[in-house]
Amino acid sequence: MKIKKVTLTNFRNYASESVDFCDGFNLVSGPNGQGKTNLAEAICFASLAKSPRTHHDEELVRDGSNEASVSIEIEKDFGKQTVSYSLGENKQFFVNGNKISKLSELFGTLVTVYFSPNEMSIVSGSPEDRRDFMDTDISELSGNYYNLVQRYNKVLFQRNKLLKNTYDHKAILDQIDIWDEQLASVAAPIIRTRKNFIAKLLSPSQNAMHFLSKETEKLDIEYLGAEGNSTAEIKANILSGLKASLNKDMELGYTTIGPHRDDIKILLNGKDSKIYASQGQKRSIVLAIKVGELELFEKELGEKPVFVLDDVFSELDTGRQKKLYECAKDYQVIMTGTTFKFKPQTEFKQIKVKNGTAK
Ligand SMILES: Nc1ncnc2c1ncn2[C@@H]1O[C@H](COP(=O)(O)OP(=O)(O)OP(=O)(O)O)[C@@H](O)[C@H]1O
Ligand SMILES: [Mg+2]
Known part of the structure; x- marks a missing residue:
């Protein structure tokens, strides 16, 4: 277009x-x-x-x-x-x-695929910046994904409200399973879609990195979140994760696992680029990801x-x-x-x- x-x-x-x-x-x-x-x-x-x-x-x-x-x-x-x-x-x-x-x-x-110096936050910023990068860019490809994230945030808000406002642990235990089931049902397709996005983005970004920088620089991107490839596997892992962290969540008053806490790790020659890459290398990584997106978006949208x-x-x-x-x-x-x-x-x-x- x-x-x-x-x-x-x-x-x-x-x-x-x-x-x-x-x-x-x-x-x-x-x-x-x-x-x-x-x-x-x-x-x-x-x-x-x-x-x-x-x-x-x-x-x-x-x-x-x-x-x-x-x-x-x-x-x-x-x-x-x-x-x-x-x-x-x-x-x-x-x-x-x-x-x-x-x-x-x-x-x-x-x-659009957008680059500005602020986009360096994909490498140097917080996990929230990287989640935002994924969510924004996947939403451009799928309005359905955007709706899923909105739905997830609503269910998460309800689960956190229960954890925060209920001082009676028994009352939490009585209700939490319903929220866990709902949360995991929405979390799983979000994580599945993000993993898919990263997997499809990787190869064109690696090619762009190869072209833009020294040929010895190899880019990798890993999703850090619930394990599993299928939505069912991811959902099962989220559910067991929520159970395992319930005591901690009750103590803190919020949910400590799920796509709202996930991250991606961007590696250059096998090392965490956030820590090891130079300023120029970080810039090349972000540009390579953006160039990778051009190709990915074109493939997905046909435009x-x-x-x-x-x-x-x-x-x-x-x-x-x-x-x-x-x-x-x-x-x-x-x-x-x-x-x-x-x-x-x-x-x-x-x-x-x-x-x-x-x-
Ligand atoms: N709401 C607003 N109303 C009027 N002027 C605004 C408003 N918001 C920003 N500006 C003005 O827009 C100008 C900044 O524009 P912009 O950020 O596009 O600059 P730029 O051309 O990209 O500059 P640079 O080369 O420094 O990046 C500033 O002069 C600022 O005062
Ligand atoms: Mg400017």
Whole structure:
């Protein structure tokens, strides 16, 4: 899919602007603080229903305005679509002008793979950052997965409420089995889907790592959570895990095992990259994962996603910049940077951003 046009109204520092994109490389440049990241953010918001840099949607509304709105025209293999949203008093999304009632209906309309320096948290951040990475990206592929995670969080909340508010252990023991059964029933397909996602992501990411970095650098990703391959096996392991940790959970007042506590381990040459990889290697790992996602998303959706790269070149040497161009050349790319030292060999467009305008 390709983004043809983005129209922003009162979004961050954009009062009213329309930006046309080419199908190849879109090089969005300009000095610091002019609105490059804001433009990338507006695009990502349409695909993920959340900002990659803040949980506070009100920050996206232009100072002094009540409402921000963004409209994005997309061209897919089968035809044109429009995704739009408004933020402020109401947060609403529209696909082809029709208001959508559940976010799961939005996912898959505009699919992006997003990189910004913040995405380094996939390697360097907390387990929560890595769970968020998996959940966000799998939701883009499956609205059903997003619904499962919402359902899991609700059941988890109920189980924790029982653990927290009931001082009578017998009362907990009387009710806990019902919650354990429900929790495990939703946890198992979540973990199964995440393991599947990691397994499918691994090979294209390894290939990209091989290409982007020294050929000796081997990437591995392991899911750290309940054992098992089938949903039934995982469910049985979750159930026994919940039983085994019940005393601890009662003491702490919350649930200590399950997909909300799982993590992934990213290894470089067999060693935990969070601890051992250099800054440059970490950056290459995250980029390799993103390039791996391009291929995975394309395979799963039957359409190419749009590659959005915010400030990607700030720390990459020219050799790696060229290699990244090479990896991305079959996709529509929207990349931001203060300047671009060399121009792509394929179709490209320069977009200059200055104080909330993009020309
Ligand atoms: N809600 C808002 N209303 C008005 N202006 C805003 C709002 N939120 C952010 N800004 C402004 O947007 C500008 C930052 O834009 P952005 O982050 O896109 O910069 P950038 O071009 O990516 O810069 P850099 O090269 O430093 O990354 C700042 O001047 C900031 O004050
Ligand atoms: Mg920026």
